[in-house]
Structures are given as C-alpha cells and as structure tokens.
Amino acid sequence: MTDATVITTPSAKPVLPDAQTVTAVKHWTDRLFSFRVSRPKTLRFRSGEFVMIGLMGDTGKPLLRAYSIASPAWDDELEFYSIKVPEGPLTSKLQHIQVGDEIILRPKPVGTLVHDALLPGKRLWLLSTGTGFAPFASLLREPETYEKYEQVIIMHTCREVAELQYGQSLVESLADDPLIGELVGDKLRYYPTTTREPFHHMGRVTDNLQSGKVFTDLGLPRMNPEEDRAMVCGSLAFNVDVKAILEGFGLHEGANSDPKQFVVEKAFVGDGI
Ligand code: FAD
Ligand code: A2P
Helix, strand or coil: CCCCCCECCCCCCCECCCEEEEEEEEECCCCEEEEEEECCCCCCCCCCCEEEEEEECCCCCEEEEEEECCCCCCCCEEEEEEECCCCCCCHHHHCCCCCCCEEEEEEEEECCCCHHHECCCCEEEEEEEHHHHHHHHHHCCCHHHHHHCCEEEEEEEECCHHHHHHHHHHHHHHCCCCCCHHHHCCCEEEEEEECCCCCCCECCHHHHHHCCHHHHHHCCCCCCCCCEEEEEEECHHHHHHHHHHHHHCCCCECECCECECEEEEECCCCCCC
8 A cells, every 4th residue: 555545434534644633723924824733642753853744636646745843742732834835836735724624744753953963051042034933833842942951042033023923922922831831931032033124123143143143132152162052944045054153153063863062954945956
C-alpha cells in the first residue's frame, strides 16, 4: 500500500492516511493564519521541531509541505502558523480549511531548533522574521526554555505591524498561562520590530544586532560565546546574514549531533533556491 492510498471502511466516508481533524482556525491578516488540529496519540516531538503536513491533491496524491509545530510538546493538540501564498500549491487551498476538516500529518518530527542542539548558557536569543516565529511559539511555551536559561529574548521582525499580531498575542498570553506563567516570570524579553511601517521599535534584526541597539534598549551585554545562545529562523537571506553576525560575536553553529552556541533553520524555501 502506498502513502497515497485512501482507506475505505465499510460504512464510513473514506479515511485519509495520517488524517487529523482541524479544531480551530484564526486569520490574522490576509497573508497569515494559524490553526489547530488533533494530535496523533503516537506523536512525540521536541518543542521547536517540524513535520510534513498537507492536503490531498487534485491528482489523488498528498500535497505535503514542511511546517514547524507552533505548539509546545506538552499540548494535547498541534498548532501551526501559516503563510497564504496566493498561487501556492498547498496554501492556496489550506487557507480555506475550517473546523471539522481533515489535513494530512506525517508523524515524523525533525529539526535543529531544539534545546538539545545548544550547549548550556545564560541567555537564549530567538531571532525570527515572518512565519519564522512558528518554532519559537512552541519553545516560548516550553517549560525547559525557562528552566535552562536566566533570560530569553525573542526578536521578531515583519514588514508591517499587523504581521506581528500572532507573536504579540502569544507572548501576552504567557503571563496567564497556568502551566508556565510562573516559570516565565520576568525572564522573557520581547523585541518586535517592523521595517516598512512606523512602530515603537523598527529595523531589521541584523541591523539592531550589529548596531548594538537591541543590547542598549534591553540593558544587556553584547552577545558573547560564554553566556549567549541563539536560535535563528527566517528566509535563507536572513539566516545567512544573522549567522555571519553571530559568528562575528564569536558564537559557533551547532547541530543535534554536535551542540554548540547557535542553530539555524529555514522558515521556508524561497523561489529558485
Ligand atoms: P510553495 O510552492 O511551497 O512556496 C511558494 C513560494 O512562496 C516560495 O518559493 C516562497 O517564495 C514563498 N513562501 C513559502 N512559504 C513561505 C513562508 N512561510 N513565508 C514567506 N514566503 C513563503 N511555512 C509556514 O507558513 N509556516 C511554517 O511553520 C513553516 N515551516 C517550515 C519549516 C521548514 C523546515 C521549511 C523548509 C518550510 C516551512 N514553511 C513554513 C514553508 C512551507 O513548507 C511552504 O513553503 C508554505 O506552506 C507554502 O506552500 P505552498 O505549496 O503554498 O507554496
Ligand atoms: P525589509 O522590509 O527591510 O526587507 P519578507 O516579508 O521579505 O520575508 O521579510 C520579512 C522581514 O524580514 C522584513 O521586515 C524584512 O525587512 C526582513 N528581512 C528580509 N531579508 C532580510 C535579511 N537578509 N536580513 C535581515 N532582515 C531581513
């Protein structure tokens, strides 16, 4: 039997292999939405990892894409934060899902944005643009994040203010979260910025790191390899530029098999890359 096979039970509608039911959908802008689905009982993952999800395509084959799990490992359901690409093979359809619909979810989590891939440190920097916030939405709700670090700094940059809303409401919800609210305490520093619309803080993550503005604004020392650890998630260009800056601060890139001071993952694969 191939992955694409549709299993038919005698008296029920066809059942998709690896199907999960949509339990909530929220549209944040005309380009961004989040949704929650049921969690396969057998799925174990580490906060920050990604899985393949999708819908059945017109040809009867699953149309799957990589998606960071935005919910923490302890959550009963799974959350995802998604772009809407107008002509995108998957998201032109996925953006129309509603509660009760089914999506396909391959329960094989992988990824480098995990605590295991970093050496112990004092501060954890989560550096993101756009939907690159998704894996950090998981890690920001993960108790281990606050148990392991004295301070956690989340930098998230988007072109416009409205694109920051998902991240902002998630950060605001942490204080009242019965499971981790107390753990978070005053450890978390949130540093959202825009680049193309006026906002109280502006500028690219790269510029704010390089100029030292973010360190001044937050009253923190310049990043250094003894105390600071970082996770990076954005476009390929963003990741390349941030990686060079972190290396300039003396940090080295790690991996699951070789933990070091920072880790990087693409938020998406761009055109022609
Ligand atoms: P595609 O054919 O996949 O993409 C078309 C074009 O749209 C791309 O060439 C690119 O220019 C642009 N694009 C695609 N995804 C994005 C994006 N997220 N932000 C900005 N531009 C984009 N996407 C999410 O929305 N949320 C996630 O949590 C997420 N996690 C990912 C994790 C990994 C490791 C990788 C590699 C990708 C991830 N993506 C995520 C991207 C996702 O896999 C798809 O590319 C996206 O859902 C669009 O699918 P599509 O079939 O509609 O268009
Ligand atoms: P800018 O508006 O200056 O291009 P996009 O929507 O193109 O994916 O970009 C999301 C955010 O990431 C934007 O604020 C954008 O800033 C910023 N950005 C894009 N490329 C880079 C990069 N190479 N380094 C730092 N920030 C970047």
